[in-house]
Each structure stands twice: as C-alpha cells, then as structure tokens.
Amino acid sequence: MxxxxxxxxxxxxxxxxxxxxxxxxxxxVLDHIDLPEEEARRLMELGFLPGHTVTPAHSxxxxxxxxxxxxxxxxxxxxxxxVRLILRQEF
Amino acid sequence: MDDCHGASTATLPxxxxxxGRHIIAIAGPPNSGKSTLFNRLTGLRQKVANFPxxxxxxRMGRVKLDHHREVYVIDLPGVYNxxxxxxxxxxxxxxxxxxxxxxxxxxxxxxxxDSTNLNRHLALAAPILSLGLPTLIILNMADDLEGRxxxxxxxxxxxxxxxxxxxxxxxxxxxxxxxxxxxxGATLRTPPKPPLLTLPPIIQDVPKCRDWAANIGRSTNYRxxxxxxxxxxxxxxxxxxxxxxxxxxxxxIGVFQxxxxxxxxxMDAVAAAIQISGQWIGAALPxxxxxxxxxxxxxxxxxxxxxxxxxxxxxxxxxxxxEDSGYLARAALIADRTMARFGLQGKSFIPLLSAYACAIxxxxxxxxxxxxxxxIATILIxxxxxxxxxxxxxxxxxxxxxxxxxxxxxxxxxxxxxLLGLYIIGFLAAVITARLLKSTVLKSVRSPFMLEMPPYxxxxxxxxxxxLIDRSRVFLRRAGTVILTVAVVLWVLGHLPLxxxxxxxxxxxxxxxxxxxxxxxxxxxxxxxxxGVGLISSLAAREVIVGTLGTIYGMEGTSQSIGLQAAxxxxxxxxxxxxxxxxxxxxxxxxxxxxVVRRETAGWRWPAIQFAYMTVFAYVFAFLANRIVSLxx
Numbered sequence: 180m181x182x183x184x185x186x187x188x189x190x191x192x193x194x195x196x197x198x199x200x201x202x203x204x205x206x207x208v209l210d211h212i213d214l215p216e217e218e219a220r221r222l223m224e225l226g227f228l229p230g231h232t233v234t235p236a237h238s239x240x241x242x243x244x245x246x247x248x249x250x251x252x253x254x255x256x257x258x259x260x261x262v263r264l265i266l267r268q269e270f
Numbered sequence: 271m272d273d274c275h276g277a278s279t280a281t282l283p284x285x286x287x288x289x290g291r292h293i294i295a296i297a298g299p300p301n302s303g304k305s306t307l308f309n310r311l312t313g314l315r316q317k318v319a320n321f322p323x324x325x326x327x328x329r330m331g332r333v334k335l336d337h338h339r340e341v342y343v344i345d346l347p348g349v350y351n352x353x354x355x356x357x358x359x360x361x362x363x364x365x366x367x368x369x370x371x372x373x374x375x376x377x378x379x380x381x382x383x384d385s386t387n388l389n390r391h392l393a394l395a396a397p398i399l400s401l402g403l404p405t406l407i408i409l410n411m412a413d414d415l416e417g418r419x420x421x422x423x424x425x426x427x428x429x430x431x432x433x434x435x436x437x438x439x440x441x442x443x444x445x446x447x448x449x450x451x452x453x454x455g456a457t458l459r460t461p462p463k464p465p466l467l468t469l470p471p472i473i474q475d476v477p478k479c480r481d482w483a484a485n486i487g488r489s490t491n492y493r494x495x496x497x498x499x500x501x502x503x504x505x506x507x508x509x510x511x512x513x514x515x516x517x518x519x520x521x522x523i524g525v526f527q528x529x530x531x532x533x534x535x536x537m538d539a540v541a542a543a544i545q546i547s548g549q550w551i552g553a554a555l556p557x558x559x560x561x562x563x564x565x566x567x568x569x570x571x572x573x574x575x576x577x578x579x580x581x582x583x584x585x586x587x588x589x590x591x592x593e594d595s596g597y598l599a600r601a602a603l604i605a606d607r608t609m610a611r612f613g614l615q616g617k618s619f620i621p622l623l624s625a626y627a628c629a630i631x632x633x634x635x636x637x638x639x640x641x642x643x644x645x646i647a648t649i650l651i652x653x654x655x656x657x658x659x660x661x662x663x664x665x666x667x668x669x670x671x672x673x674x675x676x677x678x679x680x681x682x683x684x685x686x687x688x689l690l691g692l693y694i695i696g697f698l699a700a701v702i703t704a705r706l707l708k709s710t711v712l713k714s715v716r717s718p719f720m721l722e723m724p725p726y727x728x729x730x731x732x733x734x735x736x737x738l739i740d741r742s743r744v745f746l747r748r749a750g751t752v753i754l755t756v757a758v759v760l761w762v763l764g765h766l767p768l769x770x771x772x773x774x775x776x777x778x779x780x781x782x783x784x785x786x787x788x789x790x791x792x793x794x795x796x797x798x799x800x801x802g803v804g805l806i807s808s809l810a811a812r813e814v815i816v817g818t819l820g821t822i823y824g825m826e827g828t829s830q831s832i833g834l835q836a837a838x839x840x841x842x843x844x845x846x847x848x849x850x851x852x853x854x855x856x857x858x859x860x861x862x863x864x865x866v867v868r869r870e871t872a873g874w875r876w877p878a879i880q881f882a883y884m885t886v887f888a889y890v891f892a893f894l895a896n897r898i899v900s901l902x903x
Contacts, residue, residue, distance in 0.1 A: 217355070218718055223476040224350035225720055226390055236502075237509035239603045246509070246603070246723055251387045251494055253501075253723040255603050257610070260718035 196268070198233060198247065198261040206234045209249075210267040214260075226250030227264060291332075292341045293374065294453060295365055297398060298382035299391050300348030301724045303410040305329075307382055307440040308345040309736050311449065335454045343453075344376065347637075351479070352397040357637040366401055378404040380449065385409035385437065386420060386495050386725075392483035393476070395431060405433050406452040413439040414725070420495030427490040441730055501596075501725040508600050518604050521597075523678075525588045526693070527686040529581060529661075536580035544573035562825075563761050570824025571757030571817040574834055575749050578662035578813070582745060583738050585658055589627055590737045594729035598623065602721060612701040613708030618648040622700065625655035626693075629863045633870055643714040647707045649867055650880050653858050654700035656693045659812040663854050664692055666816055670835040671847045696855050699887065753817045756807050760821045776825050795853065795889070796846025796896040808859045815854075845900035849892040856888035 201207055209231050212219040226249040227233070236253060238245035243258040256264075298304045308316070312331025329345040346365055347358040354360040361370070368375025381398050383391035388409065399405055409415075409422065415437075428435040434452060438445030486492075508514050548569040555561040592598045602623070609618065618639065625632035632652045639645040656664075668688050675684040708714075763780040765773040776782055777799075784806065785799030792802050800822050804815035816834075823837045842850065858864070858881050867877040 214718070220476055221355075221720065222718070223480075224393075225722065228477055228480055237505050239509070239606055240511045240515050241607060244603060244606050244719060244721075246505075248497075250390050252390065255599075255606075255719070255721040255723060257606070257719045260720070263718075 196266040198235070198256075198264040198266065199258060200266070201233070201235050203235050203237075206232050208267040209233050210265050213263045213265055222260075222264070225254045226252050227254070233264070233266075292377040292453075293344065294333075294341055294378045294380060295344050295346055295376040296380045296382060297346050297362060297366060297394075298348060298408075299350050299384070299394055301722055302348065302382050302384045302391060303440045304345055304348065304382050306733065307380070307408065307410065307438075307446075307449070308343060309733060310440050310443060310446055311343055311453075314736070314739065333450070333453055335450065339454065341453050343380075350394060351476075352401075356640050361637075366398070366403070376403065378406070378452075380406050380408055380452070382408045382410050382440075384411055385415040385422060386411050386418065386498075388422060388492050389484050389487045389494065390480070392486060393479040396479050396482055399431065399433060406449065407431060407433055407435045408449060409435065409437045410440050412437045412445060413442055414498075415495050418495030418498065420493050422487075422492045423490045427486065427492075430486050430490060441727070498725040504726050505600070505723075508597065509603070514600075515604060518601060521592075521601075523682055523686075523690070525585075526690045527682050529584050529588070529686075529689070531683065531686070533581040533584045537577055540580060541573075541577045544569065544576065548573065559765070562765075563758070566824035567757050567761030567764075567821055568754060571760065571821035572749050572753050574820030575662060575753050575813050575817045576746070578665065578816070579742065579745055581661055581665060582658045583741060585661065586627060586737055586741045587734060589624075590734045591729050594727065594733055596724045596726045599721060599723050603723070606719065609701075612705045614644070614648070614701070614704050618644065618704075621648055622652060622655055625652045625657060628657050628659070629653045629655065629860065630866050633863070633866050636870070641714055643712040646871060646876065647704055647712045649870060650707060650876065651700040651704050653860065653863050653880070653884065654696050654703065654856065656696040656855065657812075657860075659860065660692075660854055662813045662816045664689055664851060666834065667838065667842075667847050667851055670838045671842075671844060692851060692855050695852070699856055703883075748811060748813075749817075752810050753814055756810060756814050757817055757821050760803075760807070760818060761825065764822070764825050776822065781822070794896070795849040795892045796843055796900070797850065798841060800841060801846070801850065805853075805859075808854075810861055812854060812859050843900065844903035845896040845898075848899040849896035852895040853888045853892035856884055856891055858884035 196207070198207075198209075209227060209229055211229055212222055212227065214222070227247075228250070231250050234248040236246040236248050239255075244255045245258070245261065246253050246255045247261075296304050296308055308329060308331060311333045315334070316329060316331030331343050331345075332340045333343050334340050344365065346362040349359050349362045352363050352366065354363040364370040365373060365376065366379065379398060379401070381395060383394065395407060407427070409424070409427075415421070422437070424435050424437050436445055436448040436452070438449060440446070508517060548565055551569065552561060552565045555564065592601070618636075621632045621635035621639075624635055629652045632655070633649050636645045636648045636652070639648060668685050672685050672688050676682075677684055677687055760781060763784075764776050764782075766780050767774065769778075773779070774782075777786075781803055782799065785803040788802040788806065789797075789799045792805065797805070800819065803822065804818045807818040808815040819838070820834060823834060838847075864877045864881060867880060868874055871877070
C-alpha cells in the first residue's frame with residue numbers, strides 16, 4: 180500500500196474548510212466528520228463532537244501528525260484524518 | 271473537603287466466588303488512572319491471570335479490608351463506552367455483563383474517571399450505571415483538579431447519579447480510604463433504576479451521552495481546570511521541530527549507555543556473590559557427583575543468567591519512567607511518520623515499543639488494534655523487536671569481543687553503540703517485514719490514527735517499584751524453572767554414557783553427540799558444537815544459551831578459572847561472534863511467544879510461518895555476517 184503523505188491530501192469539497200486549514204493556536208468550531216460511522220464515533224468519543232471548538236497545537240517534525248486541543252484533551256491525528264474533520268462555516 | 275457521599279448502609283450481596291470473596295471490577299476510560307488505583311489498592315497482592323477457556327489476560331489482586339476480610343479486584347481494559355470494537359473492549363464488556371466464561375459477574379463496579387476531564391469522561395457513567403450493578407464513581411486526579419483551579423460539587427453529583435462518589439488522588443493516596451469503605455460494603459447499595467436517574471435515551475449515541483454528561487457537569491457546578499501549563503511548556507520543548515527529535519535521540523542513546531555501563535557495578539556484585547556462594551557450597555559438600563551437579567551444573571548455569579538481572583531491571587526502570595511520565599506518547603508521535611512509511615498504523619507503535627521489554631505483553635497489547643490484518647501484521651513482527659531476554663546474550667558477546675572505546679566523549683562508548691546497532695537491525699527487520707506483509711497478504715485500508723496525549727506527570731517510586739518487583743519475579747521464576755531444568759538436564763546428559771563407571775569427556779557425552787550432530791548445519795555460521803547445544807537449548811528461551819554455556823564450561827572447568835567471556839573468546843572467531851549476535855537478533859527462539867501467537871491468532875498457521883520465516887532470515891543474515899566480518903578480522 181502506498182502512503183500518500185507526500186502528496187497534499189485533496190480537499191473533500193471545494194470551499195469546505197477542514198481542520199488542516201487552521202494555523203497553530205487558531206480555534207474553530209467542528210461541523211461534521213466526513214468518515215464512516217465507526218471511525219467518526221471513535222473521534223467523537225475522544226471529543227471531536229460537532230459544535231465543539233478545536234485548536235491545533237504542536238506537531239511531530241514536519242507537521243504530521245498534529246496534536247489538537249478539543250474538549251479538555253489533547254489528541255494527535257494524522258493529516259489524512261484531519262482533512263475529514265469539516266469546520267463550521269464562518270459568516 | 272468532603273470526599274464521599276451517597277451514604278446508605280446496605281451490605282454487599284452474597285459473595286459470588288467459590289472462595290467466598292467478592293469480586294469488584296475497576297472500569298474507566300483509557301488514561302483515567304485505573305492501574306494506578308489498582309496498584310494503590312492491591313500493592314504486591316496482585317498477579318496477572320488468565321480467564322479460563324478463552325485465556326484473556328487480566329490483572330487480578332486482593333485487597334485486605336481488615337484482619338479476616340478480603341475482596342478481589344479486577345483491572346479491566348480502558349473503554350469509552352460499552353459497545354466493544356476491539357478484543358480489549360470485548361473483555362471489559364463481557365466481564366461487566368457477566369458473559370465472561372469462567373468468571374462470575376462482578377459484585378460491584380468502581381468506575382474511575384479523570385476529574386480534570388469530567389465532562390468527557392462522565393459520558394461513560396451512563397452505560398455503566400445502566401448495568402444495574404452497585405457502582406462507586408471515583409473522580410481521580412483530585413490533586414490536579416484542585417491545583418489547576420477546577421472544582422466539582424461531589425455531593426450534588428452523587429445525588430444526581432444516585433451513586434456514591436469519591437474524589438481521590440490515586441497517585442498520592444488521598445481519598446483512598448473512601449474507596450476502601452466502599453469495598454467493605456459500608457456505602458454500597460444497588461442504584462435504583464430511573465426515574466431518579468435520567469439516562470440518555472440511546473446510551474450508545476455519543477453526542478447524546480456527551481450532552482447528558484455536560485448537563486450533569488453544569489448542574490454539579492463542575493468547573494474544568496485550567497489547561498496544564500507545565501505540559502504545554504514541556505511540549506514546546508519535546509515537540510519542538512528541531513529540539514524534539516534531538517532529545518528523542520539523546521534519550522535513546524542515554525538509555526543504551528546506562529544499560530551497558532550503569533548496570534556494570536551491580537552485575538559485578540551479583541557475579542561475585544554467585545561465585546563466592548558457589549565456592550562456599552563447593553567447600554561444604556563432599557567431593558562427588560552431587561557437588562559437581564550443584565556447583566558445575568546449577569550454579570554455573572543459573573548463575574550465568576541471574577547476573578543479568580540488574581541490567582534487565584534498569585531497562586524496565588527506563589521503560590517505566592518513559593511510560594509513566596507521558597513522554598512515550600510524544601515519542602510515538604515523533605516516530606509516527608516512520609511507521610507510516612512502512613505501512614503500519616500509529617497504534618502499532620505502542621505494542622512494538624513494549625516489545626522492547628518482552629514480545630508477549632506486546633502481542634497482548636495488539637488487542638487494541640481494531641483492524642484484524644493490522645493486528646496480525648503487528649503480532650508477526652513483534653518478536654523482531656529486541657526483547658530483554660536477548661540482553662544477556664548481547665551483553666556477554668559484546669563484552670567479550672568489542673573493546674571499550676569512547677565514541678562521543680564519556681557519554682557513548684563502542685559497546686553501547688554495538689548494542690544500539692543490534693536494536694536497530696531488529697527494528698529494521700520488523701518494519702521491512704511489515705512492509706512486505708502489508709503490501710502482499712495483509713493488505714488493508716488504513717484506519718485513522720488517534721492518540722491521546724496525557725499530561726506529563728512525575729513517575730512515582732511506588733509504581734516504578736512495583737514494575738521492578740514484578741519483573742524480578744518473572745525473571746527469577748524463569749531462572750528457577752526453565753533455566754534450572756535445562757542446567758540439570760545438560761549436566762546429566764553431559765555425564766552420560768558412563769564408560770567403565772566414569773563419566774566421559776564432555777565432547778564424547780550425549781551433549782557432545784547432540785552438538786556434533788547439528789554442527790554441520792551451523793558450521794557455515796562459524797559456530798562449533800558447543801554453540802550448537804546452546805542454540806538448541808535456547809529454543810526454550812533466548813537467555814538459556816548463556817546458562818547452557820555456563821554449564822558446559824563449568825563441567826570443563828574453564829568458567830571458574832577464566833570466566834565465561836574469556837571462554838567465549840576461545841570458542842568463537844570474531845566472524846562467529848557477529849553471526850551469533852545477528853542470529854539472536856532475528857531468530858524466534860522463545861516457546862512462550864510461539865504459544866501466545868498461536869493463541870492470539872487462533873491456530874498454528876501464523877506461528878509456524880513466523881517461526882520458519884524468522885529462522886531462515888536469521889540463518890541467512892548470520893551467514894552473511896560471519897563472511898563479511900571474517901574478511902576483516
């Protein structure tokens with residue numbers, strides 16, 4: 180299996196902001212998780228619930244995986260997962 | 271501060287074990303401090319046990335309540351809900367619902383939650399309380415909560431959940447008396463079913479559970495503590511793009527150097543104690559076969575292995591500090607990209623790290639991997655990681671053949687570098703095999719990597735001490751059983767067949783015959799028949815070879831006079847020594863691991879493939895090592 184971490188992950192839908200769009204320390208509200216139910220549930224149990232505020236923090240060298248502060252915890256996600264966490268549109 | 275509420279004085283239901291003791295389960299989310307509480311409650315009265323039938327490992331311990339009363343406590347794997355996805359979560363589910371074979375349903379539950387993260391952790395209270403078992407809710411890390419300015423109304427929480435609640439610090443021991451009070455049944459009662467308690471309608475719905483928890487949090491005046499500032503500051507260093515990997519490297523080098531040179535004085539002391547006691551016994555016993563069996567067979571054989579106990583304990587001390595302090599999660603983060611390159615998911619990293627101690631707990635730890643194929647791939651590569659049983663072999667051969675030379679000032683010597691090199695080739699063999707498996711027979715879609723970063727904490731002496739005592743028990747038990755048996759069998763076979771009432775030269779004995787029979791197969795690696803006997807005996811466990819060589823040289827009378835290292839230098843060429851190290855790095859010489867793989871993969875197929883693959887791999891590379899090193903030396 181090829182690991183696509185050298186390529187930039189493609190955006191799910193044009194114009195939709197996901198977690199990777201945030202700079203370190205910049206907060207945004209999670210809208211939904213674009214992953215199969217089972218995986219979305221696991222993320223939700225760790226605090227990635229729609230309506231919650233997520234803030235990117237430190238990362239491994241190279242920026243992937245990155246730690247996200249959410250619901251009082253710090254959870255590390257790979258970029259390929261973070262692109263599936265869609266942020267609420269700001270108006 | 272009043273810590274415990276829900277004062278109702280019901281007594282425990284009649285005990286459900288045959289021994290008349292109650293069983294209390296400890297449940298809670300990962301990182302909530304279940305094991306710390308378990309250790310705090312049971313101390314040394316604990317052991318790792320298997321559920322009969324399905325043989326799933328769990329920790330069980332006894333808690334002494336007063337002079338004549340004890341209860342059993344089980345530490346269950348961490349879960350966020352009661353809908354199992356991994357085999358680990360299945361265990362928790364089965365025990366709590368009473369469907370675990372061979373174990374009666376627990377009489378009560380201690381639900382342990384992180385009080386600094388109550389809104390999220392409280393979501394687990396809904397499914398646990400609806401089990402209908404008497405439940406004590408333990409809010410752990412009370413010291414952290416208070417220190418960082420958080421608070422919670424314990425009395426109100428107890429009223430809302432209709433269950434006793436205790437605010438404790440499992441690390442410091444504060445509030446543990448309330449837990450003991452619960453265990454002795456004073457504050458125990460079966461929670462009545464709702465309406466008092468309004469559980470979320472569908473308890474498996476994560477957002478609904480979370481909303482329910484948030485409501486309870488609000489109505490109990492829960493104030494979440496400020497973010498852990500020290501953790502933020504330390505992460506700024508440990509996860510710094512340049513300083514972070516540098517520290518990672520320094521930590522690794524430091525561990526290896528200390529394992530090699532730091533353990534030396536203690537090992538010398540143990541060696542001296544064994545030698546002196548051997549001489550003392552030798553002088554006390556009359557000349558004859560019994561003296562020979564005890565001094566040459568057992569003392570040389572078992573003693574040769576026991577010498578390495580300080581070194582193994584030092585390794586476990588380091589693993590314990592890295593794990594308990596929270597640094598291990600950061601190390602996993604730094605290493606994740608390398609793991610991804612080889613097709614492994616990040617979750618494989620933690621089991622693989624624990625394989626540095628021993629492959630068996632590592633294989634058990636793969637139960638947290640949801641994806642079956644990923645799990646099998648991780649099981650198959652775990653024995654390549656350098657387990658602590660290889661350490662005696664490595665240390666012995668390296669000390670015998672590699673001169674002590676400084677590489678980086680006094681901090682990193684040639685011997686430590688050689689040891690690190692062996693750890694690296696083991697790791698490379700593991701990841702290359704993983705790549706091979708993941709691109710062929712065990713292809714699968716990658717599941718997302720999620721790793722919780724726990725706050726940094728000071729490791730406690732108590733927890734580190736318990737680890738070391740536990741490890742010493744395992745090591746000495748093995749020395750007292752497997753290695754002792756091998757030593758006795760070797761001694762007997764080494765003295766037979768009798769010719770004219772006299773024992774033969776070892777080369778002409780049964781041991782010699784066996785050794786000579788395998789010699790043609792291992793000669794290309796640069797091994798003679800004595801190493802051959804060592805290799806055969808090490809199929810039981812790797813470190814047995816050290817004991818075997820100790821016994822063989824003990825019978826020859828060489829080990830007392832010149833020591834095992836010097837004897838080895840006499841036996842092996844530098845090429846043969848390199849081949850021996852490489853062979854041990856790659857071969858799967860461990861019966862216990864084979865048994866565990868068979869159990870975890872439910873059949874002989876995978877362990878057979880694994881054993882054959884690793885043996886061929888080891889043979890080929892040992893052959894190459896012998897050839898290449900022989901060109902220079």
